[in-house]
Amino acid sequence: MSSDEENEDIPTWKGVPATMICINTFGSTIGAAQVAHAATCNMIRQYLREASSQLIGVCLYGTEGSNTSVFGIKSVEEVFPLSLPNLNNYKKLQSINISSLKQAKELILSDVLWYCNKAFASCNKQLSTRKIIILSRFDTPPSKSDERPTFKRVDDLVTAYIQIKLINVSETEYEINPFYKDFLKEVNREEVNLPKPVWDQKEIKQLMCEEAHRHLAVARITFEIGEGLALGVGIYSLLKSSIQQKKSDLHRDTNAILIGVNKTMKVKIDNDDGMDVDEEEQEPKSVPLLKSETLNYQTYGEEMVEFTDDELKLLKNPFGPPMLKLLGFKPASIICKEKWFIKPGYFLFPIENIIEGSTVAFKAFHKACVEMNKVAICVLCTRVNSRPCIVALSPTTKPLGLNVETGFDVIRLPFVEHVRNIPMYEDDEEVQITTENKSVMKDILKTLCFDYKADVFENPKLQSQYRAIEAIALEEDDVEPFVDTTKPSPDKFRIIKDDLFQQMFAPFGSVAVKKFSSSREGGPESKKAKVEDIDENLLRKRLDTKKVADYTVRQLQDILRSKDIPSLPALTGLKKKDLVELVYTHWK
Template structure:
């Protein structure tokens, strides 16, 4: 068995190791709790539809996203403030529209009918201004209790425009039920709506509801007031993506001082869902099975194995599949085939138990994390956060370390083995403190400053909105990974001509979260069209295409001059496709 890449098979040895349950993929259970009172019938000025219709449209889009990602996730919908009632506890004014189940096309079509046919909604469900939020929480808790067991995240998406539900219900009952949800590991995500001529005051009761500590998984701030369908949709879909735990390891600071940490994948490529093979005659799913069969019979010693291409050993393949004990590993070295047993190959990959070991500190100026060109990372970064599971007190030590590193403008360098049989990596740990509000005029902090310097605030680079508190893990290259880009430079003439082009085409506002992958969106639209029996897919707007007219208007003359000079110096070159003739 030959291996062209040393690391491609690193998971083979991990199959027999004990798997950390917290690192296993978790199913996502979500219940939409949507207010259906008369206040929600107000019209969204942008969409010209009621807010209850907008909320149901968001649920439909959420179901579509879950429907296209078959991971065993379950979604339910509960309406409150309704005339009709339908729930296990027989509470008044609570209607369980959909039980907690896997998304399907029937549910999406039913939601589409309800959003377009108000008469059907009024006759089947109806609206009223009476409800008890404590009973809504109780209903959601009972629904989750009936959900399948196993690793899962349980969330309630509360969409409401009522900032004072305690006027209809005792505040004590609401807080008690909210605490019961928290004790059961259920998160309540609030999506407050503010129709025209109204004001939603979070401080009346919602800010006093208990929040859930999910073992260091900080929740994003979901309490931004929303006015339009687009804002509701963006808020709901921002919660659709799951946090992925990359590793959970001990952080060895020194002999006798160890804390627990977790690494999260904040940025990762979104892949298309895996396809399944079907039997063409019946459309039943089939499971592919791979067996290894040796096509050379009679080659029994090492010398013969090294000459397998000789015709005297080439015969028809046998039908008997090979067993794991029949296989060995081979690498090519110096023109020779070096053969190892499976155990010998495993020993070469073992560099110690999983863990993060602190090697020392460097000035932050060594790595400019704000400059993509200067950051020497070889893969996407992870985010480090303390874990109290195995090492109680880790959060306090971790927080003090982040604050001191920030105050001293230092970064840490460490050796990381994220899991068993993984190769060690050199990593840089960049401290990140609490976020600063973008609108705040005070852009300084006095975090971890010495007593003698308390009057001098320590300047902090303004992080992004809702930045988590922890450390960024930057994977550093080894000497073997470095490559020199030996590019020819033909004088400074072309550089001088390029400078005005760069200035004219500088993007004033560039926010990565606003750009969707056109390939993924086209693929999902095609799937949704076939699944929902639509005539044609919804048009997809590709925001990655260059705005050629704008480019021509701003920098057309400079681009022409640049092309003329480069063609004279470099001969016939392919011209830039910027819409310039």
């Protein structure tokens, strides 16, 4: 079976990711807990909008036992157990008033970890990843007697491949308690950097939504640098291709969810123009078409050129398995966006579980490219069925503001067939631009300057749709106000000197718009120019001998267009017979 090849290296991730969110309400962290609560609401809201299939559970810890405690764990209050994000849970979470909660006498961190462990264990769905997010300030350690049990729990969780992520919710920098340093070390089984404090709700939400990169790789392949020298790399797409709110088809009357079925049928072609209208009529005309019965074809040279499904697969990529291979280096300056952007690229990051030691070599490679200001030119084929393309690897840090120190932009370079010819602009005379012109223009540019960031613009169509749906779903009026981020505030333009600009450059559009002149490569050309294409004598001759039909359809159209005929119908849809008629009518 040919599909085995695909399965070989890429581990398949079955099941859904599950996340337990634990908010610390103990001690001085009450303010932080409120922020964490708001951010969690925000996160759930986002997951609702996306109809996410991730499982989320939320609990509060460091509370005095109450009746919502489960598994007999006192200091943990369950808001809702691991479940798909839904409206009820959201409302439950929203209604919690953090400040009214009764605090526990001492912080027992092992309890919440034990709770999470049980929550994952009692979940009856297959989970792909299990993650615990702890939202807290990290200045108060758990009670002395709880330290050892906590480390024991951490060890159990890590052994079971459960990730633990700490989010440091604080307005200011402070000394993180040494206990949490040890805790982090235990969690990651190695020295890691301490989490930086965050206070902005949106930032916290973003940290919570961050998905571990390794499950999202487009491809995990070896980067072949030379003979016998390769690194393990992951290829990531940092952008989603298109975002649409999840939709289903419903029945108008009952709101029942409908199932869309694509049917591929084979039908008899009526060659006999309804000659036998007897019992054949009753026979069903279409029957389901089997895959083995289909052929794929292209029409070239007046023939159908046919391929089977398997052959079509082979056509896609006959060049072998996915790969990234170094071809050489070029100066970074030749890769300019404004000339060569063809498609969104990828992001390249080292991974250790194909080739151990890749990260170190990757970093050295990165550094060498940065210092020499070079880009690496490679051939990339991400999947078995994808076309190989030539890419440039350009060293980068913090792409799209993400927290990544090392990596490469994978820039797709266009092939010759991607380039279109643009009709040549032949300006009759060079336009003269004075320094005055420039100073007016530069004034405008400077006035309208702003600091662009990757997340400045929100898709207004999507955002307004989210809000419209949310208004119906939550049955409340306090829908987030909608701001169209794609439109600048009109105030910005009030101060530009457009009158000066008008004086200098306007009026526009007063000159008759001429058509573009035909370029040699086949740019658009004027239809009127066709007059001389037609041999008048021949036309006369054919008119006289009633042989206009000898012309091709195109020639006939050209002939008709060459004469300014008022109310001439659109010629493209007409049959030859009609065109011939038209010629005879208009050339009498």
